Amino acid sequence: MRHLISIDDLGDEDLRSIVARGTRFSTGSRDGSRPLEGDVVGVYFSRTSTRTRTAFSAGALRLGGQIVSYGPGDLQLNTGETSEDTGRVLSRMLDVLVARTADDPAEMRAWAAQDRMSVVNAMCADEHPTQALTDLTTLQRWFGRIEGLRLLYIGEGNNTVSALALAMTRFPGAELELRTPPGYGLADRFRVRAEQQAARYGSRFTERHDMDDLPADQDAIYTTRWQTTGTAKADPDWRRIFAPFQVTRRLWEDSPKAVFLHDLPAHRGDEVTAEVLDGPASIAFHQAENKMHSAMAVLEWCRRGPVAAGDEEDGRQP
Template sequence: MDTLDTLDTLDTPGTPGTLHTPGTRDGQRTARHLVSVDDLTDGELRRIVRRGAEFSAGTAGRSDALEGLVAGIYFAKTSTRTRTAFSSGALRLGARIIAYGPGDLQLNTGETTEDTGRVLSGMLDVLVARTAGPEAELRGWAAQDRMAVVNAMSAEEHPTQALTDLTTLLRHFGRIEGLRILYVGEGNNTAAALALALTRFPSVHLELRTPPGYGLPAQVAARARAQAEQYGAVLRERHDMDALPAEYDVVYTTRWQTTGTSKPDPDWREVFAPFQVTARLWDGGSRAVFMHDLPAHRGEEVTAEVLDGPQSIAFAQATNKMHSAMAVLEHAAGRTAR
């Protein structure tokens, strides 16, 4: 569905300027950090999702919102989709990019993240960074106000994945409000960001089925539940696969071994085994779609029958990562299309 009218634009966008030095404060651009979903106002969250859906639908029009800007792309951990999405998205919006690998910055020789951020902010307009480490590292880079910092995945949260997921939901269903999502698997950084984003939409029902000992972090669960109460959403979490909801619109899972992490329990696969997504979740004629943040391991968290079946929109979801990245970059740079 291409109905995008359910998300209102609540703020007036700025007007893109011309070539400038980083940190310009001329009324034309203002750098904005995105380290957590919590950094976004309701209006910003909805505008980014709507804009991503417009890019996906081909209705966004031409945007040169990053013309004259320089974006740094730093990935300390492996990435296929997110790195390509932000690199491709920045180029499509007119930016020049500088790519950094895990061994390229003086962080490896003991320079603080705050000092690195101060230096880079004199040369870059936006820094997209995946550390897979603590969020505090990214907050160190964001301790300046000249260069926008975008979290491309930290240990605690994967906010740009959640924005991609919401973009995909809006494109497929034409709405987010009122959707029923069944999340199956580890309460990892993707699940955390998804919970923090979805519970800000009225009448959303998010049911998480996570293995014992691998649920949402308590602090994240508390924040998401408070939001659900505030916005009229529902958040539930159980640690078994019994008595599943009678109806759901989406089944979502992630890979069992999150990038950059390992599990101390040598028998963890036995704990996770009952949480594999199989075709039985569609018994009874469910019309739910299947989503996965990828990469996927067929035969572990999901069967090939589901991932490659007609109910799967996982690869459209992956493509939407670029469309969502473009919306995020527009927001981070404080610019929108002419």
């Protein structure tokens, strides 16, 4: 039984296969296959979602599956049923459960403690693994490779970048530099894992808490919203701390060929200016579309496992 609760649940073959399949789906090529024919996918979101929920719902339908949707008040978890019992019951009716919660991944691990139903983490407090897969699919689609790419991330060390750090550092030659506000950096456990993987795979990972001496000649510049979905900041002065980390056009002076990434939703005038988000370097809405293609690849992997490497091809965005 294959679960995706953390990027760490994926072996190297799995990671590369999902990215390759997402890239292929993004070209419009499905070879007429319907790998979810006869399957039922549960979609449970206890927090708001536009892209991820739609991506997995539409992706499941496009691959031949059927969906059952649950809102935040629909499951008996709200009346005290244990996560383990909920997982045992759902696994007797569903083939895959895609879930977004506000908690750590322990609840999803409890749902995964059975051998009938795959569980997919569509975002929790710690990590957003399907976003990282979307990001890699977007880079692969745009550049035709991930190895050797240079990506500068500016913003909070949130669940999006924790997953990206676990994923991108597994590609040789890739360089990921984080610039996070003081006190809002990547959690230690993810930073340590990223540093270990960079040493192992021959990639590069760094994090600083200032905007001085930014690296030049980046391939991509990435940010996320300052208020991560479902969270609030205790410090009333947090906006002053974040203000220097806004993404503006000046960042393209030293990286004129860089594309701009954003996981959306975006708040123009906060983490990014409208000039950047709506400008010629932005591929944020291509990235949003690729969330569906990546979701399809994840669902296929859950049900069929990794596709053989020889069956895939690199794609470059036209």
